[in-house]
């Protein structure tokens with residue numbers, strides 16, 4: 001489709017403006033316990049993307065879904081779906097800018113060689129963004145209502161909502177919810193981002209599941225960014241062990257290999273500790289207890305030694321995440337993360353994929369681009385061009401315009417906003433209301449769509 005005809009962007013028009021002089025704490029200290037979507041933050045804390053564009057970043061490794069659709073058995077398909085679900089979060093690593101809140105009715109589209117996606121802001125209070133991606137092999141859709149709470153030291157993000165993958169060829173539907181995200185060190189120290197919690201993917205047609213745990217690293221450095229879990233069949237029998245880091249890779253091995261490896265590792269650890277036990281300190285005993293929990297274990301791979309000892313702790317910032325790795329025999333690599341562009345740190349830590357999201361190529365409203373598309377938001381464009389004052393003026397203007405037009409609509413027909421491209425329906429799979437694409441966006445009939453900007 002469109003992408004290949006256009007040159008890739010290797011940089012944004014202007015480098016980001018340093019936040020060094022700004023204390024995030026001074027802005028947020030009055031906001032403890034509040035919903036951050038209701039707080040006006042200075043645009044210097046933003047990144048030049050709308051949250052709708054940010055959602056499209058779930059698609060960076062869409063080829064894994066195509067791969068999944070081409071697997072002949074449901075366990076292999078589940079492995080790939082799990083890898084896709086983890087890969088979808090990789091771009092969040094080190095991304096500490098706040099995306100712009102989408103305006104009600106704002107849209108964003110993206111057409112790549114092998115799929116296309118359309119997003120719409122379908123509700124303002126609470127903020128809900130719906131998306132629908134499709135290709136010849138899969139559909140991927142859902143809606144996200146991010147709840148962003150500031151709890152003192154951290155910002156906790158709950159990306160409420162369910163996402164769905166469908167493979168028409170297999171008549172299969174998979175659903176899951178994304179894990180929570182935590183931004184650490186709001187008061188002092190270096191900001192850093194963590195995804196933590198449990199993700200349970202269900203194949204509603206066959207009963208296969210994948211349960212993945214995104215570990216919290218606040219207690220153990222070696223768990224930084226680590227993800228582990230199992231693919232199970234319809235009877236709950238473990239089939240595969242999945243392991244890796246959401247920032248780097250996901251690997252997979254048969255359950256039996258994991259089990260054997262685990263027993264072997266346990267024995268080594270045990271022997272070591274028994275030798276040490278005559279004068280065991282309470283700390284050692286604790287670690288022995290811990291080793292029985294087998295939450296995670298170190299392997300003695302080459303990389304380990306190269307990167308050992310790990311970098312020093314920088315305030316409350318966990319150590320380098322390359323110092324511990326897992327490498328179980330006969331594992332296959334399901335996904336590995338693309339490297340960030342070299343200049344990424346000057347550009348909001350964007351991935352190469354994110355760098356393309358504001359590109360206009362030859363799109364022109366209303367014939368070849370919907371007038372509500374986020375690429376046309378002047379505040380985002382100002383920020384992208386390094387014009388902070390312009391960005392903040394435009395942002396205020398747009399928010400006021402949105403308030404006024406909502407009031408006007410209420411007084412004219414008492415009505416609420418109806419999304420143009422999505423509708424709310426009941427889902428038998430999740431037994432809840434979901435936003436489904438109502439079609440026709442790609443007909444490009446935008447004559448009756450007014451600009452929001």
Ligand SMILES: CC(C)CCC[C@@H](C)[C@H]1CC[C@H]2[C@@H]3CC=C4C[C@@H](O)CC[C@]4(C)[C@H]3CC[C@]12C
Nearest residue numbers: 024045092095096097098099146157159178181
């Ligand atoms: C300036 C400061 C401290 C606030 C910055 C908050 C930023 C980092 C927050 C605000 C909104 C958050 C996003 C909200 C929802 C999702 C969807 C989820 O599936 C992946 C994480 C992701 C994409 C979050 C990443 C972190 C995020 C971008």
